[in-house]
Amino acid sequence: MPPRHIQLSAPDITSEERRLVDEVLTSGQLSFGPVLEAFEREFAERFGARHAVAMSSGTAALHVAVIAAGVGEGDVVITSPFSFVASANSILFERGVPHFVDIDPVTLTMDPAATVHAIEALAPQGRLRAVLPVHLFGRTVEMDAILAAARRHDVVVIEDACEAIGASADGVFAGRWGDASAFGFYPNKQMTTGEGGVLLTDRDDWARLARSLRNQGRSDSGTWLAHERLGFNYRMDTISAAIGLAQIRRLGELLHKREAVAMRYNALLAGLDGVTPLAPPRVGMQLSWFVYIIRLAEGIDRGRLQAALAARGIDSRPYFPPIHLQPIYVERFGFRPGMFPNTEAAGASLLALPFHGNLAADDIDYVCEAVTEEVGSMKVMG
Numbered sequence: 001m002p003p004r005h006i007q008l009s010a011p012d013i014t015s016e017e018r019r020l021v022d023e024v025l026t027s028g029q030l031s032f033g034p035v036l037e038a039f040e041r042e043f044a045e046r047f048g049a050r051h052a053v054a055m056s057s058g059t060a061a062l063h064v065a066v067i068a069a070g071v072g073e074g075d076v077v078i079t080s081p082f083s084f085v086a087s088a089n090s091i092l093f094e095r096g097v098p099h100f101v102d103i104d105p106v107t108l109t110m111d112p113a114a115t116v117h118a119i120e121a122l123a124p125q126g127r128l129r130a131v132l133p134v135h136l137f138g139r140t141v142e143m144d145a146i147l148a149a150a151r152r153h154d155v156v157v158i159e160d161a162c163e164a165i166g167a168s169a170d171g172v173f174a175g176r177w178g179d180a181s182a183f184g185f186y187p188n189k190q191m192t193t194g195e196g197g198v199l200l201t202d203r204d205d206w207a208r209l210a211r212s213l214r215n216q217g218r219s220d221s222g223t224w225l226a227h228e229r230l231g232f233n234y235r236m237d238t239i240s241a242a243i244g245l246a247q248i249r250r251l252g253e254l255l256h257k258r259e260a261v262a263m264r265y266n267a268l269l270a271g272l273d274g275v276t277p278l279a280p281p282r283v284g285m286q287l288s289w290f291v292y293i294i295r296l297a298e299g300i301d302r303g304r305l306q307a308a309l310a311a312r313g314i315d316s317r318p319y320f321p322p323i324h325l326q327p328i329y330v331e332r333f334g335f336r337p338g339m340f341p342n343t344e345a346a347g348a349s350l351l352a353l354p355f356h357g358n359l360a361a362d363d364i365d366y367v368c369e370a371v372t373e374e375v376g377s378m379k380v381m382g
């Protein structure tokens, strides 16, 4: 029998994605066109938004939102230090300054009370431009108080919903609280377009600006080579949009399959000493499963566990190294260890196990058996 290899993630592609991609290839229209428009329309409709602007990545969508927010040199944006680095980088692209708020140790998302406190403290100083909450690991940030404080002080809200498509709280989808939100479709996300992203907004002015910025700053007068502003090539190509169109139509199914995998993991790892799964959502909150994360108890050496799993053909990955301790952030802003203890504790103890919608029950069982044995032996060795 060949040795097993269980990879961390995999996209879920069917004949429907292939059919739509083939249609685009046959049509010859590989940039813009009706398939891109259909993707944007159906994406917006799925979440009840006025505009979905397809972009080349989630990072591009975040960057454009930060520009729309008017962030410039020295402007402050409140965000989470526990995220994929792109959420904070989007602030740096415009020479803004990230003001990090530590996470809640249980939900792993920005502490709402501390965020409100930061808004109240920073707004009167005049440089606070935006709040950028990150809906991490498919769980929404508690938005109500944050949103109210931001509105009170006329500060815009940009949601990083790249890991939370389809998640909701009290009937509101991730990405539907703020002025705009960013979604990302990298192949490990809940839905994919290969590379790609969407900026979702109800604001006509932001949508118009985003369409211009993604297309070299062209005016929307229809004149092909009139560049009104400094823009980018942040366009999503139509082949990606075809994959996205099939995936957004399948989103319910995609999320359902992922949830079933997570439930099997939860059941098999329940009660295992030294390993804690992510906290269940509160009543009224619906998760969108992005990764399957376990928290390791203090005495368990994550690196050794990873090596032991790798020897059995099981991929795993620490999530996330804190953003404030990334070299470029230390160098530019002088962040130091100890500044955001909940983020640092999470960054030191979380491990992502193989996770995607088509992960076979047999593979989940194999991973859980391995985790159980390895963690058990580490506890004994103490």
Ligand SMILES: *Cc1c(COP(=O)(O)O)cnc(C)c1O
Pocket: 056, 057, 058, 059, 060, 083, 084, 086, 087, 134, 160, 162, 163, 183, 184, 185, 186, 196, 197
């Ligand atoms: C994936 C991700 C992004 C960026 O998406 P890309 O499409 O890879 O640019 C941004 N923020 C978070 C939290 C993400 O997980």
